[in-house]
Amino acid sequence: MDEGKLAVLRAEVENQVAAIERIFDRVKERRKMTDTVHLESLGYQLHNLYCAFEDLFKIVARTFENEVTSMARYHTELLRRMTLDIKGVRPALFSRETGELLDNLRAFRHFFRHAYAYQLDPRKLAVVLEDALKLEDRFKKEVARFLHLVSSTV
Incomplete structure (x- = not known):
């Protein structure tokens, strides 16, 4: 990867991390709040969190290997691809363990988008929240590792 392309990748990734x-x-x-309105707001933010991670995946995919072509399993395939170390192309963005946490968040996002007639179950939301919070430190370390490995190939 040339230095210009690396600079663009780094800027886009850092912007998305922010x-x-x-x-x-x-x-x-x-x-911190447990009333219905705040639970729904929390659900919305967890939905947004996965969407933001998926935008990060798209930045990496676009830079290295283009887009995922299978639209039937697009979201699952894009996430899976981010846990792959593709020899001669790029290192994995995330570990398999982080990928599993992200997959739980992806599944929640899918439910949230399509659950028009359902109320959020606070117990289930708590499990999703717990997994999401485990991601906070992990993802930053793994993104930094990814950028370091990519930079060392220039």
Whole structure:
């Protein structure tokens, strides 16, 4: 990868990491309240959190290997691809363990988008929140590792 392309990748990734961090701040703020309105707001922020992670995946995919072509399993495939170390192309963005936490968040996002007639179950939301909060430190370390490995190939 040439230095110009690396600079663009780094800037886009850092910008997206900042967006993810802002959403994490809103998630932590909303977890303190337990009334229905705040639970729904927390659900919305968890939904947004996965969407922001998926935007990060798209930045990496666009830079290295283009888009996922299978639209039937697009979201699952894009996430899976981010846990792959693709020899000669790029290192994995995330570990398999982080990928599993992200997959739980992806599944919640899917439920949240399509659960028009359901109320959020506070117990289930608590499990999603717990997994999401485990991601906060992990993702920053793994993104830094990814950028370091990519930079060392220039």
